[in-house]
Amino acid sequence: MNSPPTRSVALARLEAFVPLAAKYAGHRNFDLGVGKHTGVSSLSPYIRTRLVTEEEATRAVLARHSPSAAEKFLQEIAWRTYWKGWLEMRPEAWSHYLATLAEQEKSAAYGNAIAGETGIGCFDHWVRELLDTGYLHNHARMWFASIWVFTLKLPWQLGADFFLRHLLDGDPAANTLSWRWVAGLHTPGKHYLARAENIAKFTLGRFNPAGQLDEKSQAIPLDQIFTRQALHLPQNPKPQGRIGHLMFPEDLAMSPEDLGEIHATAAYLPASHQTSSLVTEFLNGAISSTLTERSGTRLGESFHSALNDWISAEKLDSIVISRPTVGFTRDFLTNQTLPPITHIFIRSWDRLLWPHATAGFFKLKEALPKIHASLAPQREGDLFPHL
Ligand SMILES: Cc1cc2nc3c(=O)[nH]c(=O)nc-3n(C[C@H](O)[C@H](O)[C@H](O)COP(=O)(O)OP(=O)(O)OC[C@H]3O[C@@H](n4cnc5c(N)ncnc54)[C@H](O)[C@@H]3O)c2cc1C
Known part of the structure; x- marks a missing residue:
């Protein structure tokens, strides 16, 4: 993915994607390969740095579509803020990750995995895609993390670290908590198992690792329960002078x-x-x-x-x-x-969304229609002045 890091490129990418936002739900799960990630926005490196904000992306979509037509895309944008809000209330999940990462042994199997030499074609391909482009499709990230944890039996912390070092959108909250979610540590009892049939379906047959994956593994044992802290969102300051x-x-x-x-x-x-x-x-x-x-x-x-x-x-x-x-x-x-x-x-977007990240995403999802309705209406030309 060629990603010049400027706001004008971010806005151009957003503008090009907005018309497709209503088709997102049907296309988003297909990973068609490098240069063909057309069903998704590829906006994440820009949103991660806030060259374009979650609020701007949301408003741009709402200026073109009804909230129900673009519901899935609007929810995915909110997932990013959800992870951030969740971690704000449980900072220990981050310090625990860093502390346990430092304890992991970098075995020969780990070396093979990050060199893309496991013999599992799709996995080795995604390693190269990540190293070459700094991006992986969401479904590929899920399959990758699942194969890492349940088939290769490698510590999730080393996988999360590998992603964080190489993803252009590498984000402590979204990354750490997504890895924990795949491993079954975020929602105890629920883990994500990559299945060869699913990979074949959503890569349109580019890969089919039949017989190579552990599709029956148990979730990894729960490591620690993080106590939720109160979320302090003080009023914004009134700075004086220059x-x-x-x-x-x-x-x-x-x-x-x-x-x-x-x-x-x-x-x-x-x-x-x-x-x-x-x-x-x-x-x-x-x-x-x-x-x-x-x-x-x-x-x-x-x-x-x-x-x-x-x-x-x-x-x-x-x-x-x-x-x-x-x-x-x-x-x-x-x-x-x-x-x-x-x-x-504190940005008003974070102030609005974080308080709904106390537990699962469902609570925030339920609150989204009201949150969207509370945003001042905008025309497409407000963000894209040439329209
Ligand atoms: C193991 C794993 C690690 C991940 N690590 C990161 C990370 O470090 N940084 C990161 O930004 N995302 C991460 N994600 C979430 C998601 O994969 C990416 O945000 C998404 O693939 C970015 O591509 P896109 O911009 O084309 O997404 P689109 O599908 O076009 O979505 C639009 C925007 O919504 C947000 N978004 C979409 N899906 C998610 C999600 N599941 N969680 C959080 N935000 C989401 C992103 O800001 C994205 O740019 C991870 C997911 C997994 C399974």
């Missing part, structure tokens, strides 16, 4: 208008985890293109001194940061002492 917007690659969208006029923009890419060169290039590109658009400043590696230099050069009185969600950016910021002029804001 305001600077500091961004991290998990949220490169504009700050909400009610925070006031932004005088300066800066961005920082924490060297938090080892990503592939494709991912690093994508994130660097996403930051650069965003800063070019807003005449912003890239903070150099030494975070503290670069931040202080930027504050002085721009004579800032306040800094605003979009709430860092559980994951690498939050971990990075937890270890920093931020200047007292720093304020955290």
